[in-house]
Amino acid sequence: MPWIKDRYHALRMLVRRGQLEADVAEELEFHLAMRTDEYIAQGLSPEAAREKALERFGSVRTYQEQTRGIDAGMARQRRRTELWDVVARETRQALRSLSRTPAFTLMAVLTLALGLGATTALYSVVDAVMLRPLPYAEPEQLVLLDSPVPGFAANAPWDLSEAGFFLFTRQAQGFASLGALDARNGSLATETGALRVDVAWVSAGLMEVLRARPALGRLITPDLDAPSAPRSAVLGHDFWVRQYGADPRVLGTTIRLDDVPTEIIGVMAKGFQLPDAATVDVWAPLRLDPSRPPENSHWVRTLGRLKDGVTVAQAQAELATLTTRLPELFPDAYTESFMRETGFRTRVTPLARHVVGDADRVLWVLLGSVGLVLLIACANVANLFLVRSDARRREVAVRSALGAGRWDLAWHSLTESLLVCLLAGALGLLLAHGALRLLVALEPSGLPRLREVGLDGHGIVFAGGLAALVGIVLGLFPQLWTGSDLARLRESGRGLTSSRRSNLVRGGMVVAQVGLAVILLAAAGLMLRSYWTLHRVAPGLEARNALTFDIVLPRTRYTNYDEVNRFHREFLSRIEALPGVTSASLSTLLPLRNFEQCAAVAAEGMPVDLGQLPCIASPVVGPGYFKALGIPLIQGRELTWDDLDQHADGVLVTKTLAERLWPGQDALGKGIRGNGSEPPYYRVIGVTDDLRAHGLDKPPSEAVFFPLAPAEGLPLWGPRRSVSVVVRTGTSSPEPLIPEVRRILAELDTAVPLANAQAMERVVARSPSVARASLTLLLLGIAGGMALLLSVVGLYGVISYIVGQRRGELGIRMALGARAAQVAGLVVFQSLRFTALGIVLGLLGAVSLGEVLSALLFEVSATDPLVLTGVCGVLVILAVLASYGPARRAARVDPAEALRSE
């Protein structure tokens, strides 16, 4: 009996530890006694003999200590090897016993691997997105500065204005540095034509804020950031490798960036990126001009680094004071009434919080869901272990009788469960790795820092720790209710039926599984309804059969309205000539993608304080735009090329805006303008139906659609070189047009890059509200599906087991005249009892957790009766199906045989 021997051995080692010192003392004393005897025999007095023996021996204390030290080391070493031996032997034994029941082992490992893998994958996402600090030096000092304008747009804070940026840079004491940023597409001239590149136009301060380091050359310094400085640029590392083959000789060469000669002065350190992890191909100086007259135009994205010891609240307070001085310092740009009406202020947000945004709620909900899946998986495996331990009752009973204590038995089951969990953990890591790769490849929008997501040390440690924890719980679990050794032996004598208590535990676990599955399925169901509701929202445009892409005309060769618009007109007419194309047009803002630019719009005859005017989306659109994008007009007509040629003053507005500005009146012919309230005005020539350009979850947008060139006497913001083109096809899918369009573009001008070519349907799908809903739905759906599968398997297993146990009883019933159908009904009834109890508990859980979920839902209540009823229905049906097999088996019980085996 090796486990008994182990215990005694361990005990002996413990005793020996105390014995160590005594042994050494005794050995030395023996030596001294022998020597003393010898000297006494030579005729010395006992005292003198003892003294001489001691002298001959040397320092007793030194040798005692040395000897004892060596012995202690020896004992330690032996304990270690013995422990290792025990572990190795137990592991071998557990492996043998697991391999004797391959079906059990496979089932347990697979089930746990699913749970552990899902949990690890989600944890890795949470870790990368939320827990890990931003990849900059001392990231906790980094903040974002912006300006909430609650009086105008509750959830859309503005960036800073140039005037504000310079004011804060000069005067705010709490910041070590402030940096400005404007990330845009640009075009880079190459031998094979224009290449669209992602350019980060940054101030020199941004390099300090983010503590950027070059891989080669130097970075953007204040002298290069001066308005009059020669053009220079720093290449992003990836771009340098991809485009220039990592050739260091690019330093000092000149490229044409947006058609302007620009010197390459450096290469950014590998992996260095903007906080939102957007790709940056080229870093170029923003060259803000402090001498420009101040404007109330808020486009300067501003990041700051707090000085050591300065808190966010302190910085915030300081900026609040400076902000109140804006009207006094820049009376032309900021009026007191503007400040008052809009509630304009300056806000300091920790950069990490800004980057994570509202993804944290989604992620915690998802992590919670996979945690529940893991619990269900554990319950399943715990049941498997129970069945197995029941099957081994006789073996266990015999061992107990032979003296194996509860601890020995616990140790056995612990080794087994740890082994199962470690195998499952390893498999789970593989699963998690695959799942994360898949997630990153899918590029769900609405998940920040996605490129940092992957399985790393944190994830591996998490999976290992979780596997060990689950292993320990599962291993010690069966010990919690097994009775005394005697009870166990008694039970095993009585024909190996399992105890009432263990059946109770079994049933309890099935009930818990069903309950957890109800919670998860309810969450998935609610998300599904949300998603559907969101999809049923009419965006107000026809996304099918429309292709969109962006082009940017180089500033150097397209300097005025005529040149720009001539290009647009030629380009669009050639596209419209393509077979299958019904119409093509363009605009500066694409609904559901970047409908952000806005202007203060004034209506004729409405006395308003300029500062009070709300900022209204003001895209510039080409002729035929509404037809191309499928936006229906409820009144009037759209702009034509003739209007453009004549510099006509026609504009279109959305129904929402028309109803607000001119309630109950005919909007056609009304005067409206941006950037001022004095005549002349544009005239409304058409009104569109409701258009949800800002997001499907937002109310219909207010917008004014301006022509490509301004009407006589009216200001407009320059010729539109950077536009999104929309191409509508008759019936065919629009993507195959992309190469054709590229060809046409190259024929017209090889310096014009084309980017973001995608079907309009994809634009809608990637818009934040839809993307977040679909990501959450996808992951919750996977979690819910796993929960459903696992709990049905668990239910099936337990019902099968119970039928097996009740064979005798069922046999008696049949012998007494019960019909097969009645017996089968009994089994199904038992399954339904578990399910019903689980459903009740699950519903209670779902309702109480509804609060957490409700923020993620769109126009669906967290206690939506349809969803909850549906979930219950599904579970009841599955419970009946799961008990179908066992019920048939029960109905086929042969009474004679069942009674014989009893």
Place this chain on the structure above:
Amino acid sequence: MRIDLLQGTLDMLILKALTGGSLHGYAVASWLQRTTDDALRVEEGSLYPALHRMTRRGWVTADWGVSENNRRAKFYTLTAEGRRQLQEESSSWERLTEAVAKVLHARPAAQGA
């Protein structure tokens, strides 16, 4: 005159002492003293750390037993590994003494030769 013992040489001498069979520490000390005519200066106590160290290395094993005068004593027995160790150490010791002897008996080198 007594000779100081080189580091490590004591191990060899103890192993040698144990080739005749199991001995307790006192017996090892007495044998060394007798065999060397008391020429080696060894503190008797220093035998014990050496014995225990060799036990740990597996060159000898230690067991409690009863001495010739009926006292409880710890007896050390040479293991096969200890025997191999002794062979190795004594052959390298012989090579060393041989080499040293050659040097001592050689004619001194002449200047510039």
